[in-house]
Amino acid sequence: MSHIKGIAASSGIAIAKVYRLEAPDLSYEKTKIDVPENEVKRLHEALDISKSELEKIKEHTKNSLGDEHAEIFSAHLLVLSDPELIQPIEDKIKSENVNAEAALDETANMFIDMFKNMDNEYMRERAADIQDVTKRVMAHLLGVTFPDPALINEEVVIVADDLTPSDTAQLNKQYVKGFTTDIGGRTSHSAIMARSLEIPAVVGTKEITSNAQKDEKIIVDGIDGDVIVNPTQEELDTYQQKMVDFEKQKQEWAKLKDEPTTTADGAHVELAANIGTPEDVEGVLNNGGEGVGLYRTEFLYMGKSQLPTEEEQFGAYKSVLEQMGDKPVVVRTLDIGGDKELDYLDLPKELNPFLGFRAIRLCLERDDIFRIQLRALLRASVHGNLKIMFPMIATLEEFREAKNMLDEEKVKLKEEGHNISDDIEVGIMVEIPATAMIARQFAKEVDFFSIGTNDLIQYTMAADRMNERVSYLYQPYNPAILNLVNNVIEAAHAEGKWAGMCGEMAGDSIAIPILLGLGLDEFSMSATSILPARTQLKDLSKEDMASFKETLLSMGTSDEVVAFIKEKTNQ
Numbered sequence: 001m002s003h004i005k006g007i008a009a010s011s012g013i014a015i016a017k018v019y020r021l022e023a024p025d026l027s028y029e030k031t032k033i034d035v036p037e038n039e040v041k042r043l044h045e046a047l048d049i050s051k052s053e054l055e056k057i058k059e060h061t062k063n064s065l066g067d068e069h070a071e072i073f074s075a076h077l078l079v080l081s082d083p084e085l086i087q088p089i090e091d092k093i094k095s096e097n098v099n100a101e102a103a104l105d106e107t108a109n110m111f112i113d114m115f116k117n118m119d120n121e122y123m124r125e126r127a128a129d130i131q132d133v134t135k136r137v138m139a140h141l142l143g144v145t146f147p148d149p150a151l152i153n154e155e156v157v158i159v160a161d162d163l164t165p166s167d168t169a170q171l172n173k174q175y176v177k178g179f180t181t182d183i184g185g186r187t188s189h190s191a192i193m194a195r196s197l198e199i200p201a202v203v204g205t206k207e208i209t210s211n212a213q214k215d216e217k218i219i220v221d222g223i224d225g226d227v228i229v230n231p232t233q234e235e236l237d238t239y240q241q242k243m244v245d246f247e248k249q250k251q252e253w254a255k256l257k258d259e260p261t262t263t264a265d266g267a268h269v270e271l272a273a274n275i276g277t278p279e280d281v282e283g284v285l286n287n288g289g290e291g292v293g294l295y296r297t298e299f300l301y302m303g304k305s306q307l308p309t310e311e312e313q314f315g316a317y318k319s320v321l322e323q324m325g326d327k328p329v330v331v332r333t334l335d336i337g338g339d340k341e342l343d344y345l346d347l348p349k350e351l352n353p354f355l356g357f358r359a360i361r362l363c364l365e366r367d368d369i370f371r372i373q374l375r376a377l378l379r380a381s382v383h384g385n386l387k388i389m390f391p392m393i394a395t396l397e398e399f400r401e402a403k404n405m406l407d408e409e410k411v412k413l414k415e416e417g418h419n420i421s422d423d424i425e426v427g428i429m430v431e432i433p434a435t436a437m438i439a440r441q442f443a444k445e446v447d448f449f450s451i452g453t454n455d456l457i458q459y460t461m462a463a464d465r466m467n468e469r470v471s472y473l474y475q476p477y478n479p480a481i482l483n484l485v486n487n488v489i490e491a492a493h494a495e496g497k498w499a500g501m502c503g504e505m506a507g508d509s510i511a512i513p514i515l516l517g518l519g520l521d522e523f524s525m526s527a528t529s530i531l532p533a534r535t536q537l538k539d540l541s542k543e544d545m546a547s548f549k550e551t552l553l554s555m556g557t558s559d560e561v562v563a564f565i566k567e568k569t570n571q
């Protein structure tokens, strides 16, 4: 039995056996063979198994994420049936008398290099497809397991070094009871997705992959951030009980589902949810969300082999707006970069991707991509209460340029005869300290702010949000952060605008009383945090919390802030 501590990333308890999600060892030896026919036969067997797996994954993805996401697997299947690739592998086996592994690897690499260097996006995508599928075929030739989260069909807890957002998107909630990783923090995207999927998760354990082997029993406690491998009977009983208690607690919270969010002294704030796909809206409504405060549209662009079309995006935005009725929906334009990569854009690797060519920076340069998204959003605007915001705004010029493109697309669409709503609010995310510092100037031009603390904290503290080694510096309650947040809220109110927060801090029980006192208007969080937050707010007085403002802003450390809030709010 081993006990491992990590970061509680998504609440709930999971008890199941370990499923290790790891890149298989695909190293092989190049050997001379005597009977080429046997190698050709082995090659075709590996191709056949790979094809049937891909068919299943394609089917699964189609059912869970829709046709567009399943398309990438059609492209992979085509590669596996392409004689232009398979014939040269066979020829190599026969003419050079080498084993199938070597023939596959060398031939595939030749095509990958050739396509990668072509000045044509379509061909570069094919290079990525070949790379993906040859790994699978190679695994079958070598007889090693190629992990496919989408194909899991028994109850498991996933153990991995890290999960990419697209791994997380493939998880089937019916079988994947929880997950735990070596790296990552509460605001890494796999953690955020775990919360949307309502799968218990503990991340940043540093050592779970060295401690949990395939099929061992494991407990993941996403409430307190504990993981236990090979638990005793007593521990199993304790955690079964904790699971039951958590379910009861959820039922208590659910009583407030259709209630407005009102504080003890009668003030109202809006509790909204962060979503990644139209499928998440059901969870928002089930958890009593009063709006969508952040729709992360990048998931439309991920896990695919090409950019989403205007029609496809229009369909997704319309679906979210219609499901939410007259409740507000804040859609964030494409925020790719950082830990969210798009293979098919083939962007150069950067030394500091979080400080690099991402989000609005990429969109303003690649306005061919950006304008398609703006058009889709504008067209969808008549189907609900749409607000648009731009991510990672660092300067007023960036905001003006983005807004200008939006206005230009509006004019064009109207000329084309489309109906567009006339009252779409346009705001920005405040994620960069420079923007928070001159929020006064921004407030004159934007319609609203949404404070993205996940990034604002990492940029203010110069501490990578993904790196558990510096997670001690990732301090939401540090007075430096509170002062920046206060600056933004005051600036908004001085110009008669509203200020929201869509970073994870907005759903945190220590931060909620502070933010209430600072006058935050809208709190946007993981859907599952809404009811606990509403329950907490019901017992808080906004006036009392506001009276602590100056004390909190002038404190010296995060610990002082936490101790003060815990004492004042009996936590």
Ligand code: PEP
Pocket (backbone or CB within 6 Å): 187, 294, 296, 335, 431, 451, 452, 453, 454, 455, 456, 502, 503, 504
């Ligand atoms: C943020 O930075 O706080 C935010 C909400 O955006 P993301 O987590 O997608 O970077």
Ligand code: MG
Pocket (backbone or CB within 6 Å): 431, 452, 454, 455
């Ligand atoms: Mg961000």
